[in-house]
Amino acid sequence: MAAAGNQGIPKWERKMRIFLCVFGLVLSVYALHVELSRERNPDYRAMCDLGESVSCSKVFTSRWGRGFGLVQFFVAKDNPLNQPNSLLGIIFYTLQMGLGLSLSKKAALLLVFSSWVSVAGSLYLAAILAFVLGDFCMVCVSTYIINFALFFTNLKRRRAIEGMKEKAG
């Protein structure tokens, strides 16, 4: 295939995916770091705390910062199942990176599916951020943009793979 690079994955897609996943991982690790630091020390000021209503650590340590604020309806607040959202983010971007290396149809389907979940999660968190917390969190908004971009990358990948299989079959 002429346009295909290494392993048949178009070069732009490899680059785009690596860029988005690394960026998402850095933001998630940073969010986790801020959340844990703030929980340990209430006086901690993060780089992304620019003002009263532009404060990321306020958002991360809110009740919606763990298990999307939903897990605590089912288990105790300090249950090990109630993990920070940013930890889920780390798992998600690692998964997107890992599955992105595979060209199988199953992997493509899983990528699109998990991406759907992340877009839904982003819309939910964005609504909480805007309407409940009334805060502007740059780290959060950046992850929403990354999740949308990854979603379109995954949709395009699935179409490309289906096209390939049709020609081959």
Ligand SMILES: C/C(=C\C[C@@]12O[C@]1(C)C(=O)c1ccccc1C2=O)CCC[C@H](C)CCC[C@H](C)CCCC(C)C
């Ligand atoms: C840093 C990050 C999101 C930022 C943030 O979540 C933070 C930290 C938070 O505390 C918060 C509080 C209140 C309002 C908004 C927010 C957020 O904005 C990363 C998540 C990315 C994405 C939303 C995760 C989606 C993961 C999927 C649920 C996984 C599905 C995969 C499975 C099918 C395997």
